Amino acid sequence: MTDTKLTARNVDVFYGQKKAINDVSIDIDNGIVTAFIGPSGCGKSTFLRTLNRMNDTIAGARVDGEILLDGENIYAASMDPVALRARVGMVFQKPNPFPKSIFENVAYGPRIHGLGSSKADMEQIVERALTKAGLWEEVKDRLTDAGTALSGGQQQRLCIARAIAVSPEVILMDEPCSALDPIATARIEELIDELKESFAIVIVTHSMQQAARVSQRTAFFHLGSLVEYGETDQIFTNPREVRTKDYITGRYG
Amino acid sequence: MILTGVLLAVFGLGLVGWFAARGRARLLYTGRGSMHSMPAYHGWHMALWILVPALLAWGVWSAIMPGLVEGAVFADPAAASLPTDPMTLGAIVSEAHNLASDPSATAFNPEARVLVEPIRAAQARFGLIGALLVMVVAIAGGGYGFTRIRADFRARTQVERAVMALLLAASLMAVLTTFGIVGSLVFEAGLFFKDVSPIAFLTGTHWSPASTMGANINDNFGAVPLFWGTIYIGAIIAMIVAIPLGLMSAVYLTQYASGAMRKWLKPMLEILAGIPTVVYGYFAALTVAPMIRDFAASMGMQNPSTESALAAGLVMGVMIIPFVSSMADDALAAVPRAMSDGSLALGSTKSETIKKVLLPAALPGIVAGVMLAISRAIGETMIVVMAAGAAANLSANPLASMTTVTYQIVQMLTGDQEFNSPKTLSAFALGLVLFVVTLILNIVALRVVKRFREAYE
Known part of the structure; x- marks a missing residue:
């Protein structure tokens, strides 16, 4: 089953005077993984960050056009960016656990949003999130250890657990494996595959192989524009655009 | 000649x-x-x-x-x-x-x-x-x-060597001076401790070095009231002022202020750091102290003294604000942006992010900054000379006149003094204690800062 979760219509993004994204329109569906690929500086991460208004935190950034989450414009004045980010979670390029215990890292979001009123509730939320992120078995005996003491791959799964714990509807991943070794990467990719059952997932990646492995749809960005968007198989085997073909065959990027 | x-x-x-x-x-x-x-x-x-x-x-x-x-x-x-x-x-x-x-x-x-x-x-x-x-x-x-x-x-090699020797001599000069100062402190303090027992000095509660009365000289050199005055003014009252104000201004400057605001406010704060301490001293003595005295009188206190620990401590706290603020500013700036992004992306507000993620992450750096600030405050002299008073009171009342280690050192070494009396020599013993305490504070603070830096590299 697929239904549209996020819709972008004619989105432009500016950093000061500079236009970083040019007229992008895209539909992102529930229940699948959507990958954004493209050479460095093509705007794929910038566009990703417009989807949960993380660009708001950058001085001078401005977004034109509209982005709808379940039909509701997330840039409307009535939309609270804080509430939005609870619905659209994000995992970053470099694992960024807070300097707190593993338990507290996961409990952070639920606490902020007033979930899990009792201690037992909170423990249950944390266990569920860590289990979903495939980390529970590894850390269940040392939940009080510092999150920063884990290995890089474990840290990234902790960050995923942290994002899952607030029960978002969409998870945005900005090159989540670029700081990890191949084994940790494989582990995260498996996890992404499992998570797509429960969340709409958008992943930005540098690696075309990764996009081919984990995603069902792929969007190719170049110079701030969306060049081609379609089923991943079609993009990689039979691209319609010359630029897409040149990029996936390694002509540039 | x-x-x-x-x-x-x-x-x-x-x-x-x-x-x-x-x-x-x-x-x-x-x-x-x-x-x-x-x-x-x-x-x-x-x-x-x-x-x-x-x-x-x-x-x-x-x-x-x-x-x-x-x-x-x-x-x-x-x-x-x-x-x-x-x-x-x-x-x-x-x-x-x-x-x-x-x-x-x-x-x-x-x-x-x-x-x-x-x-x-x-x-x-x-x-x-x-x-x-x-x-x-x-x-x-x-x-x-x-x-x-x-x-x-090979004239070039020889000249390079001479240049190196010159630079080495220049850098040794500061180190040797430090050693010289420490040496003279230890030597003179040693002379003092020949007359007065160190235990009596460090634990006695009666300080009246000028008095020749009393059978035992040890009874007149109990320095605890001075240590207490120093800590009460420099590490307690001043920090109650400086820590919250310095910290909050650092949070505002790093997290909320626009570029233009920051450009304007930061130099203003730094001006505060550039005011000579003697100016703070007369501000404390002529403006703040009388206000506090009047306030004390209006609260029904009998004959409040013009000099008070509170006046000196408040002004010292203001003097220390830029110090705490700039250390906290550095510590907050050293926390990676990814940390606050991570928190914001979970749907927490800016102030929640600051309170629950940024400040805890920056805490070691902030603590180190506070320790350095304390070591500066307890070594501060002019403000206490002008506003804190000379009475060696052992009291928790902030409105009482109090004296500090630095003030007593000034007293012992200015004016006509016989050089070899225990009274004069006590200045060196006090100086030694002050030196050791500030040295320990500085070393610990620098360690903490160093470890903190490593954590984010």
């Missing part, structure tokens, strides 16, 4: 040597690669050979000449009739020296007049010998340097 003149001559000779050697080396230069070192390096090498030995000789001679003059003067028949009592003799000789250099000076001892001529003669004689010696050394050094100018001579 001929010895001052000879210094000029040595520098002149050095300049001449520089040009001479460079000129000579240029004659040898026949093209690229024909010499190991460029001609200017030969010039420097020659100048160093003239200057360094001659200046050393000059220094040595300046140190030993007064002794030689003294010896010659006492050997003179005119000195035979002088009294032998060392005190009077010393006074006469120093008066004679004054007369020798300034004939218009007045002398209380008529005997001093007879020494003037022998002193002048001896000074002229030994001055001339010294000047000749220095010139001979300079010329000999220059001559040696000049003979070494050859195409394959």
